[in-house]
Amino acid sequence: MKLFQCQNCGQVLYFENTACLNCGFSLGYLPGEDRMAAVEADGPLWRAVAPQGQAEAETRRWRFCRNWELSACNWLVPAEDSQEADAYCTACQHNRTVPDLSDPDRHARWQRIEAAKRRLIYTLMRLGLPRPHPGTGDPEPLIFDFLDDGPNGDKKVMTGHDRGIVTLSLAEADDSAREKTRSEMGEAYRTLLGHFRHEIGHYYWDRLVREGGALEAFRAMFGDERADYTAALERHYRDGPPAGWENAYVSAYATMHPWEDWAETWAHYLHMVDTLETASTLRISVEPAIAGSGNLWTEIDFDPYAPRDAERLLSAWMPLTVALNMLNRSMGQRDLYPFSLPDQVQRKIAFVHDLVAGWRAAA
Template sequence: MRLFQCQCCGQVLHFENTKCLRCGRNVGYLPERGQMLAVEPEGSVWVIAGDGVPGEGKPSDDRKDDSGAAGDLGDHAAGYRFCANWERSACNWMLPAGEGEAFCLACCHNRTVPDLSDAVNHARWQKIEAAKRRLVYSLLRLGLPLPRPGEGHPEPLVFDFLADAPGASERVLTGHADGVVTISLTEADDATREKMRTDMGEAYRTLLGHFRHEVGHYYWDILVRDGGHLDEFRALFGDDTEDYAAALGRHYANGAPAGWQEGHVSAYATMHAWEDWAETWAHYLHMVDTLETAAAFGLSVEPELDDDGELSAELDFDPHKVRRVRRLLGAWMPLTVALNALNRSMGQSDLYPFVLPPAVLKKLGFVHDLVVQARAAPG
């Protein structure tokens, strides 16, 4: 995730900010332009704060936004509106006022939200929405297709955020089916999620990780199955036609096979070819987002004792636009070593508790190549 800047006072803004902490103006994210803007009300709409005032209305640095124009805030004569979920303190994205849409590019994919009159549901849903916006930010930056419900696409991306029914014996399961990603509200409860992570022997379990994994299943449908890449997929990940229920039962009965670390990014990835893909996809998104964050902070990895350069990396590029996966991987490996060492210094477990053997690197390369192809595809 990149850093942003208030165009009025120069204060650093973070992706989740709703106000500038220096000048106090409301701020919102405009996804079409990849910009965080300070805004002020004007009638029924919001306009860019300080626009037209000498010395204001433009970013104070010369970095280019996603449109390629440094400091260009575009044609905003009609003003902007906040997403309808802004009023529920669950979104800080905006959209042009003239579009007539109630929801932003992230929230328009929501199909079901929980009963928000329940304070616990509301608080957990807010956490889920924050993770979802980070997911959608990455998907937009990567140029991946994001068909919306109602646009005529046979499999639009849809989100259901569901709470367990009171007294019900069956609990909501997080998963994906036919374009619908379901996230259980219990995953937004830190204590419950950590208990599930421990009980299931997982090295990593987060809300954002769930989103990245489940949307991986969606993009398997879009990029692999419908994209004509089944043969290449099967050569790397295995047989996707294997009975899924039988594979699931076998995995939970017997666990991962011996030596799984040589070919899979996680134990769960061994369960079925679909899960191997989804786990690999999630790790690709982990990699891209974390590298962008490192670059935004100007980080570099160059330990003095690293004479052969194995732990050195310059993190000064946009990972969303890299054409060769080798550059991503070359920066990612040293960065994870540094991040894990920092966590250990604080008495925490490794931030990235995974090993990427050569077979997994090839799978990541396959994911990357499909993402690059999707970004270059017309329309």
């Protein structure tokens, strides 16, 4: 994620900001223009204030997403795109089900889910991937259901994907509950954004692999997805991952079934491009001042959403993750990126990259 700037006062802004802490203007994200705008009310609508050095404000008018009133979105909708005062933005149009927000705790968890979802949608937009909304006539639109286990926990919600519908349990937005599950499951990594990236991977398997004519290439790289999924799931939780799995898979869960191997690899590809964009924005370079550290050197000075090939991403990613983990250890924290990327995993990441690049080139 890159940094933004207030066009009124020049203050550095973050993607989640709703007001400029320097000049006080309200802020809204313009997804079509990929920028944060300082806005002022103009009757029932909003307009962007005049940029620095200009006397006139922009003439276009906007509405805030309906979820802005619930402090759950800061995206803007062009006024001419909808006459409805309660219009949803392009990110929130994917929502089909949200929890009962009358309870403050559920409301707060949903807000955290929405923040992670907007980061996901930002990445999908930057990659140029298809994101059909419900009601567009697409046979498999992208839909989000955010569900609660219920007041007594008697209706267990499972996070997952099924034919375009991504379900996310509200419990995943509870940091203590999620950490407890992570520890019990023996997982090295578990985050809200990570869940989104994994589950959306299943959606894009349908789009890019099944519908994109890449099944045979996929099977050669990841294995045959026609293997019995239920049996694979039972075997994984009964026996655990096979010995030596670290040499070919990015995580233990990826060993369960080719679909999960793809989804875990996909999630890591999204981790890479988003984090590398942040590093590029900050002009981060890694150059250890020790002899023989050539393989730990990198200068991240390129757009990770449009590299020549996956090798450019991987050559920058490896030194950066070493640096991130070293910084975390200096703060007494566990590794921020507790994964390794052996050659076989790098080839899988390159496979994902090539499919995404191919889609974007053909679009």
